Amino acid sequence: MDTVTILLSSFVLSITGLFVFIWSLRKRLFDATSAAAYVIFSSGEVGRGEEPAANATQRAGMQKEAAGQGHPQLTVAEEATLQGELALRVEADQSSAFPTFVFLSCAIVWLIVGSLAGLTSSIKLHQPDWLTEQAWLTFGRLRSIHLNAVAYGWAPMASLGIATWLLPRLLKTPLIGGRFAVLGAMIWNAGLIAGLGCIGAGINDGMEWLEIPWQVGILLVVGGALVGLPLVYTLQARKVEHLYVSIWYMGAALFWFPILYFIGKLPMTHFGVEQATMNWWYGHNVLGLFYTPMALASVYYFLPKIIGRPVQSYNLSLLGFWTLAFFYGQVGGHHLIGGPVPGWLITLAIVQSIMMIVPVLSFSINQHLTMRGYFSLLKYSPTLRFIVLGGMMYTLSSLQGSVEALRSINTITHFTHFTVAHAHLGMYGFFTMVMFGSIYFVMPRVMSWEWPYPSLIAAHFWLVVAGFAIYFIGLSIGGWLQGMAMLDPNQPFMNSVAVTIPYLKARSIGGALMTLGHLTFAGHFIAMVLRNGPARTGAALLHVNGRNAAIATAAGA
């Protein structure tokens, strides 16, 4: 087979496909205003932020800032329509409350499990004789427990919980088939517990990201498919004309993931080097075609929602979606640069990695333009802080990823801790931050109860930001030095190990702060669920009308 032809045709196909899709969407793409961007607002709601995680003072501050942006006052009749639609939204929120609660509670448990396993693994890298008596605690197993608890526990549970909650709001209809989602979550978690047990016991399929034995993986596929059912049912019952961009991202991701996992886990099919290319096709796509779109869907909903202003360029957001879909899928080969894989595959991966700049920039520019004039709201809204920071980390991590795929840079960073730092910039700096923000927004609506201790939200934020800064900066420097030492033939290999030690210790300190932040978060979550803490303004849902009236008064004043 002529490989140049394969290479060229794949690239040309991607580009052509992209243009076809842009062309098919042209009507909406070049409209001056896009009705679809307003789908997430009720009539007359633009100009009113929603932020259930904020306390009364913060809310008043937000309202003052937003009022400065000059939003129209509503007539009494318009106000009544709005209140009517908001009541319907409350109903939609209630329909998704239980499944969302199940998902998010599981997510918190896996976050703690993942953090503890990660922190222990990190310490083991500079204290190699610590906790070595038990086989399941050895670095190679515990590290995989960390990865799988985070990648198949925290990340999907959090993002599926948020997706389940967003569906009725985006489609303006109650969630249909929520019990399938709950059943799916139970099967999924059973599979994950079994899978982690297998890894601890030393039974695994031997591939990064695909460690869980395929026999157990069946549970994840079945569970995942069940979780997808409410999406299908609710879509069929939708009452909105346009699909909002978040639905594009979530819908595609929910279809992509089961296919990725199924092909990745096909037993007795893959072999040798082909298995390696499949491994990184999977490993990168689970990030790019599942976690990334799920988090972007959240950003595209919560950010405009909180500031009460539609996304600046709806069309840019759709362009971002289709370019992500076309380019991201083929970048996985950059994990094998310098490896025994066909050369064309590497070239293709590098080219598409660079093309990823397009979706990333279209997202970043959009986020910045939407936030322009509203940055002061970051002072008041806990959700916004996490989400805006997460969005910025998305830009950073993706651009860093594109650069890392270049042969010259990859030669240094490949095989080093630099890649680990990069992976955490994406999965933590971006994905996890966005999920934290989303959970802060969603939980008061799910529980009909406000976050009891606002100071804990601030503590959580600063702990994870400080911890992650130490983690990322430290490990990136350490990884770079490691790579440089490894490329210098005059230095013994052990130099590349020795040079990383201080940075590995820094990573443990950063990781400890992050874990502390997560424990704070989990404690706060539990306090909320148990309805602990000082009674403040009372249950968010029950008081929704009263509060909106208060906001309206504040805005009028």
Place this chain on the structure above:
Amino acid sequence: MHDEFKLLSGAMVTLALATSALVIVPFMQLNPVQPPAGLKPYTSAQLRGREVYIKNGCIYCHSQQPRDKSQAPDDQRGWGRAPVAADYYYDKPHLLGTMRTGPDLFNIGARQPSADWHLGHLFQPRAYTPGSIMPSYPFLFEVKDAAEPGDRVLTLPPGYTPGGKVVVARQEVLDLVTYLQGMDHTYPVLPEAKK
């Protein structure tokens, strides 16, 4: 339903493109590859050892894919020539690895053939390589008062044997060492046509 159709078809088309590029075409291209004459299939002991390697996650710190001379000085570290797809003919699952917290192991058997060294190093890496951050694997060994017939007793550097006792290798670690000793890809291969 117009939007749903576009969403689903678009999502499937893009994924199909990615899957053919990274899974299907490599499958077709690499399926006819035959093993090099110098490469022997794994023995059953080596396969058991390979399982121990997988079980304990050696792959997360050790790669099995030296880079070409033109890219990195891997050959000067004794890690060997750049591999070709045929070298992995018998590898299921593949263990290429993506980290070098420790050195590449593609030719560890040729570089370090001594079973004594491997056993002792797995028991306590720092007894052989000061500053190593490789975990010790005491659970792969037994510490006994006296060796029994048939026991493989470790000869450790002075000061590393627990006082008055002997360290005996379990079957698992013996298999692992057999696998590591067999990691020898120094036979010649035809360089792959530049593609």
